[in-house]
Amino acid sequence: MAEPNVVIDPITRIEGHLRIEAVVEGGVITDAWCVSTLFRGIENVVKGRRPEDAAYIAQRMCGVCPTSHSHGSAMSVEDATGTVIPNGARLVRNLLEAAEFLHSHILWFYTLAALDYVNPAKALAANIADTYALAQAAGTSTSDFGAVQARLKKLVDGGDLSIFSNGWWGINPLTDPEAADALYNPEMPAELHLIGVAHYLEALEMQAEAARVMALISGKFPHSMTSVAGGTAWVPTPDKLDDILYRLKRVAEWINAAMIPDTLAIAPFYVAALEFGGGCGNFLSWGVFNREDQVRESRYLPAGVLYAAEGLKVEQADYNKVKEYVDRSWYISETGLPPLEGQTEIITEWTDSTFDREGQYSWAKAPRYDGKAMEAGPLSRMLVAYLSADNESNAAVKSLVDGALAKLGITDPTKLVSLLGRIAARNLEAKFIADECLGWVTELAAYVKDGGADFWASYKADSGQGAGLWEAPRGALGHFINIKGGRIENYQVVTPGTWDLSPKDGDGQPGPMEAALIGTPIAEVERPINAARIVRSFDP
Amino acid sequence: MTQEAVKEASFYERLSHRGVSRRDFLKFCGSTAAVLGMSSAMVPTIATKIAGAAESGLTPALWIHGGACTGCSESIAQATYPNVADIVLDILSLQAQETVQMATGEYVEQAQEACYEANKGAYIMIFEGAVMTGLDGNTLRVAGQPLTEHLKKICAGAAAVVAVGSCAVDGGWTRAYPNPAGGMGIGEWMAQEGIGTPCVNLPGCPVNPEEIVAVVVQALICGDLTQVVASLDEFGRPKYLYGSTIHDNCPRRGHFENGEFVYTFGSPEEGKAWCLYPLGCKGPQTYRRCPMIRWNNSVSWCVDSGGPCIGCANWNWVDNNAPFRGRVRQVGKGVIGGPGGVSPVTAASVVGGVVAVALVAHGFGMKAAGRIGKNPTMKTETMKEYDRKRLKKEAK
Numbered sequence: 001m002a003e004p005n006v007v008i009d010p011i012t013r014i015e016g017h018l019r020i021e022a023v024v025e026g027g028v029i030t031d032a033w034c035v036s037t038l039f040r041g042i043e044n045v046v047k048g049r050r051p052e053d054a055a056y057i058a059q060r061m062c063g064v065c066p067t068s069h070s071h072g073s074a075m076s077v078e079d080a081t082g083t084v085i086p087n088g089a090r091l092v093r094n095l096l097e098a099a100e101f102l103h104s105h106i107l108w109f110y111t112l113a114a115l116d117y118v119n120p121a122k123a124l125a126a127n128i129a130d131t132y133a134l135a136q137a138a139g140t141s142t143s144d145f146g147a148v149q150a151r152l153k154k155l156v157d158g159g160d161l162s163i164f165s166n167g168w169w170g171i172n173p174l175t176d177p178e179a180a181d182a183l184y185n186p187e188m189p190a191e192l193h194l195i196g197v198a199h200y201l202e203a204l205e206m207q208a209e210a211a212r213v214m215a216l217i218s219g220k221f222p223h224s225m226t227s228v229a230g231g232t233a234w235v236p237t238p239d240k241l242d243d244i245l246y247r248l249k250r251v252a253e254w255i256n257a258a259m260i261p262d263t264l265a266i267a268p269f270y271v272a273a274l275e276f277g278g279g280c281g282n283f284l285s286w287g288v289f290n291r292e293d294q295v296r297e298s299r300y301l302p303a304g305v306l307y308a309a310e311g312l313k314v315e316q317a318d319y320n321k322v323k324e325y326v327d328r329s330w331y332i333s334e335t336g337l338p339p340l341e342g343q344t345e346i347i348t349e350w351t352d353s354t355f356d357r358e359g360q361y362s363w364a365k366a367p368r369y370d371g372k373a374m375e376a377g378p379l380s381r382m383l384v385a386y387l388s389a390d391n392e393s394n395a396a397v398k399s400l401v402d403g404a405l406a407k408l409g410i411t412d413p414t415k416l417v418s419l420l421g422r423i424a425a426r427n428l429e430a431k432f433i434a435d436e437c438l439g440w441v442t443e444l445a446a447y448v449k450d451g452g453a454d455f456w457a458s459y460k461a462d463s464g465q466g467a468g469l470w471e472a473p474r475g476a477l478g479h480f481i482n483i484k485g486g487r488i489e490n491y492q493v494v495t496p497g498t499w500d501l502s503p504k505d506g507d508g509q510p511g512p513m514e515a516a517l518i519g520t521p522i523a524e525v526e527r528p529i530n531a532a533r534i535v536r537s538f539d540p
Numbered sequence: 541m542t543q544e545a546v547k548e549a550s551f552y553e554r555l556s557h558r559g560v561s562r563r564d565f566l567k568f569c570g571s572t573a574a575v576l577g578m579s580s581a582m583v584p585t586i587a588t589k590i591a592g593a594a595e596s597g598l599t600p601a602l603w604i605h606g607g608a609c610t611g612c613s614e615s616i617a618q619a620t621y622p623n624v625a626d627i628v629l630d631i632l633s634l635q636a637q638e639t640v641q642m643a644t645g646e647y648v649e650q651a652q653e654a655c656y657e658a659n660k661g662a663y664i665m666i667f668e669g670a671v672m673t674g675l676d677g678n679t680l681r682v683a684g685q686p687l688t689e690h691l692k693k694i695c696a697g698a699a700a701v702v703a704v705g706s707c708a709v710d711g712g713w714t715r716a717y718p719n720p721a722g723g724m725g726i727g728e729w730m731a732q733e734g735i736g737t738p739c740v741n742l743p744g745c746p747v748n749p750e751e752i753v754a755v756v757v758q759a760l761i762c763g764d765l766t767q768v769v770a771s772l773d774e775f776g777r778p779k780y781l782y783g784s785t786i787h788d789n790c791p792r793r794g795h796f797e798n799g800e801f802v803y804t805f806g807s808p809e810e811g812k813a814w815c816l817y818p819l820g821c822k823g824p825q826t827y828r829r830c831p832m833i834r835w836n837n838s839v840s841w842c843v844d845s846g847g848p849c850i851g852c853a854n855w856n857w858v859d860n861n862a863p864f865r866g867r868v869r870q871v872g873k874g875v876i877g878g879p880g881g882v883s884p885v886t887a888a889s890v891v892g893g894v895v896a897v898a899l900v901a902h903g904f905g906m907k908a909a910g911r912i913g914k915n916p917t918m919k920t921e922t923m924k925e926y927d928r929k930r931l932k933k934e935a936k
Binding site: 007008009010011012013014015016017019037038039040041042044045047048049050052053056057060061062063064066086088089107111112115120147151155158160162163164165166167168169170201204205207208211212214215216217218219220221222223225226228230231232233234235237243346347349350354363453454455456458532 | 554598605607608609610611612613614615617618620623624625629632633634635637638639640641642643644645646647648650651654670672674675676678679680681682683684712713714716717718719720721723745746804805806807808810811819835836837839840841842843844845846847848850852858862863864865
């Protein structure tokens, strides 16, 4: 078997620590390994503690999506105790989660991913007047483009590129601009690069604005303090609702004025990315944003499972079909356990042969649904929503996706199962949520105005087991709890990260990200930017 | 104009492009002065120093991620004045910050190495997350070897280490029982390895960006980090950030005095912003400035949104503070202080004791003194079942 000739470690601009290894033959990746290189063990920490404490601890698994984890954790306790949260709490949680998604998607597209498509060095060559003309033609918002360019120039003239240092895979973009630009699409004009950089800076304020909505509801961001099992500790007041509405509107307007037009303006220069990066072709969504019935299939973005190979038909998502395999991971616990019985027992010794591509090579477990690797994330959610004809969101999602495809001149919707499709799905989802969530503020205000005052339901957490099935911005999230004698006897979390970054399983079936890497063209093994693009497209 | 004034003017011009007025900025400097315990007479100095730093050369810095959730990086991304772009483009030359930096893979290592060689002994090392020591450091490997191997060199070459967030200070939740991951703080790890670089501890889960800004401002005013380091408390924390409890400064303190409490989440009492103590608020035992600094450009903080403090800035906070709904009734330093304070195993059992009744007794005392009079809610709080049983047991 061929040895990997591409190793990227550490992968930056993601949450956490990740190593990628790949074999490139004839300009294409033929095999790949996703290596999660950090073990922290939060499932062990939660064990033995009180069920209501789990949400505070378990959310600290991820500093980008703690809100989603606190919801997943609280819902697992509610499922175990048969608690239904009041309608007021449902609306509060939807708003909090919406702000989490908007914050995360803006941060992902601009702060984390954009530098793979936008070349800040080329922005130095942009003509300012042309940049305004281009922004107007593309329908994207203008900024003080001259000031942004001057700021970049000052940085470059100072001879210290700070966070941009070494960003061109070993090429100096100042002495060798053409080689640096070859990493991107050289046909993309400097003016569009400058627009990208300007919005990259603006995005910092907009993600912070979305995070302020979370802070208003949950005390601070990151780490949410009020989404407790049973409902919410936060009680809406008119002034706070007003503040939330104002800030969400500002974010929603910016998504419509900048993020969506930027996506549509940059995408035509990367249409090649419609041809690779599709991955395993199986999709899982637990659904997110409850409607009044609090049923997973009727959520604003519904639950469902989709096997692309078996035609575009959505099946009901059932957590009893989930098993986690550890044949290729650094655990000594039993393989193939359902999450409610899952264990997190790590190896006891590290030797020179512990890292073994043919054997165990990652701290991530390999969750499988009915034996299959499943992609989790916005692409899964948008595909499931697009194909769930009975769901109330169906029409809105369909028109959003079809509209974007038409603008890009794509006639075959299955092309969405690709690198570019994964990116587009995330940004379109941001727009869907931005447009919907303003109505939830109004709904909550009406609830309060009509005398609604229920935000928390009491429960008795003595014993029982339950699953909190929800979505984080990066995909399907399940918290699984087993309560005995008022204490947590067992706790397992199946994160979107473990779904997408899973290593191979005992049968050699690659994880979704590994599958997406296989078949990806790599022009130069020294500069595998396409591999980095694939990895980041999952928002790991 | 003096050179400093020119720099300041140019800084304000750039702020105005971001929609931030000079007045907003001075307001920020005012609150920073308050955080630092300085008089408002210092505000112009602070403004000049920040503006000057933003227009001068960049200070070299490496931001290294240990066993982290990226929450402290996220927290910095929520800073407003200076915002994260100001920090990375105008103030600090961050040659390594894995969450935002452009380089990836081996090119990260190269950038780090270049910074190390050029600025040995002069760069600041900011550390987020825990030092993972489990399996001889193999619970976190970076670029093919344990992170601890990289840290030996990077820590030794730094002018100072700033540990941001509880994980970096003491391992945070990764340290909690019975986790085998082996998380520990960077300061204690350096001591164990015999690395003498000074370490500034900023505990909290996550760190508040204003806490980092306060340290940066203090360093700017003093010229370097020497005085920052000289003014640390026994836990390596800046005194002005960790010198008083949440309870001391809580805007809901008046309700505590009046015996006006929230007993259930999401209740009308919460709508009136009453005291969260019965829900397990750790404000009385937690040293941090949250009520004054607040979060996310000051829009709120935990208690303001109805979330009882869980004491995330305390030593080994998960072991020491959980169960979060349980009330810790002993007050004062050393209860949930730090190493040398209470060990995790005994933490649960020390809750109680002679001082234990202080807070409850205080509430009743206020009632006896007539201050809370006929408060209806207080009437229902004869005594919590939990307290009654424990006091009975302790009396034996």
